Amino acid sequence: MIGWRSLSRLPNPCFFSPSNLQLLPPVEAGRRKCPDGGIHNSDFWTQNIMTQAKVAVIGAGLVGLSTAVSISDSLPDCSVAVIADKFTPNTTSDVAAGILIPHVYPETPVPQQKQWFRETFDYLSLIGNSPEASEAGIHWLSGWQIFKTIPDEKTPFWADVVLGFRSMTEKELKKFPQHKFGQAFTTLRCDCPSYLIWMEKRLKENGGQVHARKIEDLWELHGDYDVLVNCSGIGSRKLTGDLEIYPTRGQVLKVHAPWVKHFIREGDGPAYIYPGVHTVTLGGTKQKDNWELSSDPGTSKNIFGQCCALEPSLKAARDIKVRVGLRPSRPAVRVQKETLFRGSKKLQVVHNYGHGGGGFSVHWGTAKEATQLLKECIAALETPSCKAKL
Ligand SMILES: Cc1cc2nc3c(=O)[nH]c(=O)nc-3n(C[C@H](O)[C@H](O)[C@H](O)COP(=O)(O)OP(=O)(O)OC[C@H]3O[C@@H](n4cnc5c(N)ncnc54)[C@H](O)[C@@H]3O)c2cc1C
Secondary structure (H helix, E strand, O other): OOOHHHHHOOOOOOOOOHHHHOOOOOOOOOEEEOOOOOEEEHHHHHHHHHHHOEEEEEOOOHHHHHHHHHHHHHOOOOEEEEEEOOOOOOOHHHHOOOEOOOOOOOOOOHHHHHHHHHHHHHHHHHHHOOOOHHHHOEEEEEEEEEEOOOOOOOOOOOOOOOEEEEEOOHHHHOOOOOOOEEEEEEEEEEOOOHHHHHHHHHHHHOOOEEEEOOOOOHHHHEOOEOEEEEOOHHHHHHHHOOOOOEEEEEEEEEEEOOOOOOEEEEOOOOOEEEEOOOOEEEEOOOEEOOOOOOOOHHHHHHHHHHHHHHOHHHHHOEEEEEEEEEEEEOOOOEEEEEEEEEOOEEEEEEEEEOOHHHHHHHHHHHHHHHHHHHHHHHHOOOOHHHHOOO
């Protein structure tokens, strides 16, 4: 079997590569200046600061686990702990359909969104084409995105990232008599809980830890950890006081219909059908500022009706289960460093939250960016080891 750890490290430059060392303060070649003024050689700096750093990642959904895995892959000597009050199968990530089709963040520059999507797609392609695919719950999925009215933009920004993107033929469109235009392509899908369980296993193999705990205030962790990485999804509203993040409620059905093998998604309507490993996800609602976690039977009936109109064979679906999740929506995903102050105390935080309806599509790209920011925070730490001058 392919050694997963070596495969997974391919997209991530190792911390000890010259490109990473550029992050550290510039001094003469091979020597660096500590915050206390001491000059040490690069190896001393790298090994001591990076070895000693204790990192807490808050959140065990898709974003928290992928960020923790990225950190532990990239900084193998750091200690990484994931802390969360909910784990699979009880996170928003477990409710999602998990397909890689980007959601548009109006205040994140499109080139940035495309880069995150490409990095995620390439990374999951590696997994999807490896013997790990089944355990990780990653699979290829082909299908159609259909429109009742012809969209202004017939070729979205992500068209050259997915495979085989093209306009649907007239013959294909005959399956959808209410729709005038469509796009056919092949993308990837993450099946949860498998993907979350697999990431947690990888984190533990890398030496990471997992703790069940609700955090009321980020300062609770001050002193126990050097840097916090906040991946708390919609929980960030309370935890950081960020009022830009709001819930977009999604109600979906998970049904047994193993004969459905292609996805069907209305590009300008609410209905979607995404086949997974064990169930088919039928959606769905997008209810802004709605915090209601209980399901609504009338909504379930509508969703089922809409999806049967697109794929009539679904009338024979069995074992229908209803799930509700709150998308952590924000005009822009927040991947950012912040230093908090309380009196003379400082708390370094890297934020990675606000992925809204597109977390699966960009999570590895944002995890890599958060890891890069974390390296910058660690490089700036004033650790006791710096005081021991060579
Ligand atoms: C119905 C639906 C369908 C979707 N379909 C897709 C799709 O097909 N493709 C796609 O790309 N995206 C999809 N999404 C969006 C995707 O699910 C989200 O973007 C993603 O799950 C967000 O992940 P997260 O890790 O940020 O949040 P979550 O999964 O909610 O995880 C947050 C974590 O933080 C923890 N936490 C929060 N506050 C605290 C606290 N105070 N103390 C301790 N822990 C805390 C929680 O316990 C949890 O572990 C869908 C979403 C929904 C609801």
